[in-house]
Amino acid sequence: MGRQRGGRTAHAAEGGPVAGVYPIDTGTCELAEDNVNPHGWVLNVNGVESSHIDLTDPEHLDFEYMRWMADLIGSRWQRADRVRALHLGGGACSLARYLSAVYPDARQVVVELDGKLAELVRRWFDLPRAPLLRLRVGEARAVTETLTESSRDLIIRDVFAGNTTPPSLTTVEFTGHVRRVLAPGGIYVVNCGDTRDLVKARREAATIGSVFPHTAVIADPAMLKGRRYGNIVIAGSDAPLGDDPALVRQLLGGGVPAHLWDDAQVRSFAGSARVLLDAEGSPGESG
Known part of the structure; x- marks a missing residue:
């Protein structure tokens, strides 16, 4: 207790x-x-x-970056679709609860490194049970590397150790595993926290863009202009992203208006930034 x-x-x-x-x-x-x-x-x-x-409304997302992710996901799938989702990073399973409410036939796995935290969250928040939502205790990269090819439609990376994503979950090698696990038309979505210099975000955009032919970025204008610390959502897919005018309007009309950058804008933003490699650092604990 x-x-x-x-x-x-x-x-x-x-x-x-x-x-x-x-x-x-x-x-x-x-x-x-x-x-x-x-x-x-x-x-x-x-x-x-x-x-x-x-507790009373699983479709309520308090964090703006989660709302942006939800809007992007909603532009790809209808409520009747049976979305197969993998969440790398559990926390309180906010986004997993949301997807369970919006996509009743979804099948989701949440990977959480901390077994005790997963146990507490399951007890506190009355999460949907397996097979609708499974909590898997493990290290995010190790679990991803074991998954079957084309077995997930959606992979969400929201893993932080303190205020930093473990390097092993940002590299081109790891992103290659993600693409292998995604089914055709699937989406990889990451929450990238960065400072005003945006060095990390540019390198993540370059890395994801080196693996996926289509990318998108969602963030508020102040973040994209390097005026504050915050979250940038970066997505990759083998199908076009960011070409839905309704999604653009939805993001602009949110509580924190956000811009949606298409693939050309993302690649321009990444510029000459170097892709992230495993060789730059030893993989750390993550989940």
Whole structure:
């Protein structure tokens, strides 16, 4: 049991979330009540904000970059489609809960390095059960390398150790494994956190663009102009991305208006940036 604080004690009797600090395999996590949304909870992992969950509305995504990902995914698949999704990085499974609600026939696997965290999240947030949603404890790259060719339609990478994605999950070698696992027409979507110099984002764009013939980027204008630290969503596919006018309007009309860059713009943004290679550093723990 974690060190409890605050109210919402009714959830404890129901086996739901209780605010507090909890030991996990990689350190500690803190579950805190959302001060604005009475049904919301915020999960911090080792002092870094990781996820937000609305207990009553799985289609509510509080983080803007997740909303951008959801919009991009929605432009490719209809609600009746049986999407096969792989999530690299679990947290509170916010996006997995969203996809389960939007795509009832989806089959999803969430890979989470921290087994204790996965256990707590399953208990707190009443996630859909297997085979609709499976939690797999393991290191993200190791799991990806074992998967069958063309076995997933969607792969989402949202893995951070602190505020940095482990290098082993950014390289051209790893991205090649991702493309092997994706079925034709599938999409690889990553959450890239970067500073104002955008060096990391340019190299990630170059790396993904070296493996996939079609790319796209979604971010707010201030981030793309190098005015702040934040998140950039980068996507790759063997089918065109970013050519849907409805998606452009949807992103511009969101709570945080975002720009959608097509493949030509992404490659111009990457410029002469070098692709990321395994040889630059030893793979670290990730999940």
